[in-house]
Every structure is written in C-alpha cells, then in structure tokens.
Amino acid sequence: MTLHLTDYDRALAGGDLGPAARMAMSILVRMAEVYGAAEMMDITQAHIDSTIYIGEAGLEYAERLAALGARVSVPTTLNVSGVDEHHWREWAVPADWAAKAHRQMLAYQGMGCQPTWTCAPYQTDMAPRFGQQIAWGESNAIAYANSVLGARTNRYPDLLDVCAAITHRVPAVGLHLTGPRAGQVLMRLVGVPEALQRHDTFYPVLGHLMGQIAQDRNPVVTGFAVRPTDDQLKALSAACATSGTVALFHLVGITPEAPTADAAFQGRAPELELDVTLDRLRMARRELTTAEGAALDLVVLGSPHFSFNEFKALAPLLEGHERHPSVQFLVTSSRLMRDLARDAGLLAPLERFGGRLTVDTCILATPMLPKTVKRLMTNSAKYAYYSPGLLGTEVVFGGLADCVNSAVAGRVVRDDSLWE
Amino acid sequence: MTFHGRALIAGEAAGTVLASGEPISFWGGYDAATGEIIDRRHPLSGARAAGCVLAVPFTRGSSTSAQVLLEAVRTGTAPAAIVLAQVDSFVALSSIVADELYRRPIPVVVADPADFARLATGQRAEVRRDGSIRIEE
Numbered sequence: 001m002t003l004h005l006t007d008y009d010r011a012l013a014g015g016d017l018g019p020a021a022r023m024a025m026s027i028l029v030r031m032a033e034v035y036g037a038a039e040m041m042d043i044t045q046a047h048i049d050s051t052i053y054i055g056e057a058g059l060e061y062a063e064r065l066a067a068l069g070a071r072v073s074v075p076t077t078l079n080v081s082g083v084d085e086h087h088w089r090e091w092a093v094p095a096d097w098a099a100k101a102h103r104q105m106l107a108y109q110g111m112g113c114q115p116t117w118t119c120a121p122y123q124t125d126m127a128p129r130f131g132q133q134i135a136w137g138e139s140n141a142i143a144y145a146n147s148v149l150g151a152r153t154n155r156y157p158d159l160l161d162v163c164a165a166i167t168h169r170v171p172a173v174g175l176h177l178t179g180p181r182a183g184q185v186l187m188r189l190v191g192v193p194e195a196l197q198r199h200d201t202f203y204p205v206l207g208h209l210m211g212q213i214a215q216d217r218n219p220v221v222t223g224f225a226v227r228p229t230d231d232q233l234k235a236l237s238a239a240c241a242t243s244g245t246v247a248l249f250h251l252v253g254i255t256p257e258a259p260t261a262d263a264a265f266q267g268r269a270p271e272l273e274l275d276v277t278l279d280r281l282r283m284a285r286r287e288l289t290t291a292e293g294a295a296l297d298l299v300v301l302g303s304p305h306f307s308f309n310e311f312k313a314l315a316p317l318l319e320g321h322e323r324h325p326s327v328q329f330l331v332t333s334s335r336l337m338r339d340l341a342r343d344a345g346l347l348a349p350l351e352r353f354g355g356r357l358t359v360d361t362c363i364l365a366t367p368m369l370p371k372t373v374k375r376l377m378t379n380s381a382k383y384a385y386y387s388p389g390l391l392g393t394e395v396v397f398g399g400l401a402d403c404v405n406s407a408v409a410g411r412v413v414r415d416d417s418l419w420e
Numbered sequence: 421m422t423f424h425g426r427a428l429i430a431g432e433a434a435g436t437v438l439a440s441g442e443p444i445s446f447w448g449g450y451d452a453a454t455g456e457i458i459d460r461r462h463p464l465s466g467a468r469a470a471g472c473v474l475a476v477p478f479t480r481g482s483s484t485s486a487q488v489l490l491e492a493v494r495t496g497t498a499p500a501a502i503v504l505a506q507v508d509s510f511v512a513l514s515s516i517v518a519d520e521l522y523r524r525p526i527p528v529v530v531a532d533p534a535d536f537a538r539l540a541t542g543q544r545a546e547v548r549r550d551g552s553i554r555i556e557e
Contacts, residue, residue: 023520026520027516027517027520030516031509031512031513031516034428034429034507034509034512034516035507035509036507049483054447054452054484054487054488055452055487055488055495056491056494057487057490057491057493057494057521058487058490058491060494060521061517061521064521138483139482139483142483154509155483155509155510156483157483157485157486157509157510157513157514158484158486159486159487159490159513159514160486160509160513161483215443215480216443242482243480244480245443245478245479385448388460388461389449389458389460389461390448390458
C-alpha cells in the first residue's frame, strides 16, 4: 500500500516545523510503512511512556529531541519515571542512576508535558473521553483507555509515543479504526461464584488468564454477575497486558463497546471460544505465585499506581496494626493521589502502620529495592509477573487484606476460602 | 534451505538461531547489559541472544520493550537479526530509532508462519536485504 501524506505531513517531514518535528515525522513515516498504513491521522492527546529510564540510549534519544527544540502539540501526560526525585536517597537507588533518570524526566517535562508521572493517567482529570483518538504508551493504560473508556489508541511503544505527541500525527491503522476493535476470542465465565467476582483477587487472575489465552487478540468476556469497580478494571487491564499483548478487551454488559456479545464481535464469529471455570482460574492464580513457604521480606501495593479509592480501602485495614519488624510495607502511587490521600487523612494510618510511600515511579522502574529483599508479596499481577525476572525475587500473589495481614504476621497468610 | 519473508527493516546479518514459538517482552525479559533472556517463564530463559538470529513470533507486554532493545543495540548485546511470524511495531521501531541514533538498525524479517516454524535453535542462518533467509542444517 502506498502511504498518502498531506501537505501538513510533508511540512513536518521536510523540517518546516523544526528539526525535532522532522525527526519525529521521519520515524512515524517509516513506522507507517511498517504498518502498511494508507494515510496518517490526527490524535488529540498523548501519554508518554518513554519517561522510564532504563539506560543511556533512551536518555540520549530524549535529550536529542529536547536539544532539537521538541514541543508537544497536544495535551500530554507523562508515565512513571525512573526515580522518585524527592525520596530516592531513602532506598538503594545509585546516585548515578538517579541523576540520569532525573535528566530523562526533565527532557520530557521540558517539551511541555504534564508532570503526572503515573502509569494510571486515566485516573487523572486528563482521562480521555469515549471515541477520542489518542496515542498512549504504557501497556496497562492502553488497555484501560481502549476497553474501559472507549478511547482509541494503538499499543504505542516507547520512543514512538513522543513522536506522536510532537506531531499529533499517527499511522491510521489498528485500534484507531472501528473494524480492528471487534472481539476475536470469546471467554465465558461459567460457575464463577458472585462472591469471588466481587473480590479484588478475581481481576488480576482473570486478566492474567485473558492475556495468556488471547495473546494479541481482543478477548470478550461474558457471564459477569457484578459490575467491577474502576480499580478492579485497572487490575484486569494491567494483568492482561502483561501476560499477553491485549490492548483492547470487551466485558459484555460492562465496557462501552460491548452492550451485547454480538456488538462486541461486530456481528462476526469468534475465532476461539472457551469456558472460564473456577478450575482454570485456580490454575492461573497459582501461576502468579513463585515462592514456596511463608517467608516474606516486603509487601508492595500499587501497580498500576494506587488510587485514592485504594488508599481509602487500605486505611481501615491498617488502623490499629503495625507491620512486623522483619517485613517492609510499600505503596507505589502518583504525587496527585498522594496529595489527595494526605488531604483526606488516609496517609496517617499508613505511617502509623510503619508503611512507606514512593511516588512517580515503581519498584520495576527504579532500582530502589535492596538486595536483601528476596521474597515479596503483592496484590498486583503486574508486579507478580515481572518481579522474578526484573528483580530476581520470588513472589506471592494475594488480596489487599492478605497483604496487610501478612505484613502484620511477618509471614505469608492468605485467606483462600473464596478460591476453594 | 532458503525461504523468503518480508524485510520489515532491510539489512544483512548471520548468526546462530535462537528460536521459540513463545512471544517475548524485552522489558523484563531481556537484559540489555548481557543479552540474556531473563523472563523466567519463557522457554529461552537463560539463553544469550546477543549476536544471534532471534526468532520469536511477536513481542508482548510492556511498552518499554522498545527502549530495552535500543539500549541493547547501544551496548552491543542486541540480536544480529530478528525474525518474526507477524509484523511487530515494537521491534521495527527499536530498529528504526537505532538507525536514527546510531546508524545501526537491526535487520527484521517477517516470515510466513510455516517458514518461521522451520527455524530451530542451533541452526546457522543468514538474513539478506531482500528478506530471504538461508538456513544451514
């Protein structure tokens, strides 16, 4: 297919709008050819994931664009960074890493982006609206924006998200269009008790399974007896975008493009159908735990970033308790949610419990955890999935209450009754 | 044996094949300092892909994968070439930006799934600019 460029596209590519726009457009045009796009289209918002510092190359790229005078041309939020700029010294972050990660933050902030530093931009006042064309990075945010909000974004990789933000042009392909948003895989919840469907552990587990089964296709789930909360849908989004490449899912009767299964599939037949039984879910749940035994060094919550409502749910569980001296307790969140939680008096219980808070980043994006942390427990499928490879730890998956109870007991305690 | 794929990013390379039918996430799955595959749930876990012809059907997971592969190019631990079973924007992008920054794009070929399945770990493979791949058995 031949790529048709507008006058504006050619002006961008020709350098009429400056050297940064030319570099961004050159990358976008080559990507349009990779995608086999016929044309480029406008987006009206962006979320940049390239903020995460993982090495010199990403920093060089950011500073190259910044030095060329890059400015974003649409409202743009920023994903987690590689360092909590105010609190990194309290952890194991090397000074050299902190300095470079901070330079990468400054490079993107200087392009005119909002310093949101969060992987849950959909829980800020910059959440996109239904049908809005956007260019988002960050796998969980992509899944949430497409599926729960009905905004339209492809899975933008780091490095490309900023090109879209600078030019507000993207290849007109994939999930920006209606056809590719159709469901492909039908998953029927069968015999999954309502009490389990209400429980916070259900969503990371279901998401983990959805990602494994759907891989890069759009899963459609039927059989919900309850309406999940926004935070449960957040946990689901993160899980299915981690074990798979899911960028869009439909929950029939719940998400906006799925009033019925037929609507979700756009009248087409599923490529694959299967029943999701309690047995299958139990197996998925077991996969999220790699550790054996009850030993525990750290409990960590907040991937994606802990929300105001999650702080609200956590506070009463902590009240009147203290963590065991041998177990650290950490919440990762955004500066916005921290401020809201503090104003509502929800941080004091965390402090009294002996818990700590890290903002702007997370345990996967900054080398904050000391090597003495060998076994961690979390309510996040994303933390559970990545920690063994990225941090070399063993991991236990449990619910919010399990995580608190384990931190108090100093060893893993889980209430498995809903899963039996 | 030679088969033809689509040269997503044209280039020439040769190396030992490291193949799996399981998709990979470079972030959390690839150590850019050493080229080791570190996703402990992946069949290639522990293998070193630096200088190899890495054959994976596509990438999954984190958006940060593109930065990891770019960093691997910078440090010299990237695969010599990547063969996919479908178009993968993350791999293509890393290679395009590696070209932009370092003039060192990674050749990327998209093979027919049937051809992709012929690639087995340990073979020696040569990737050519036109998207053809020659395997020595």
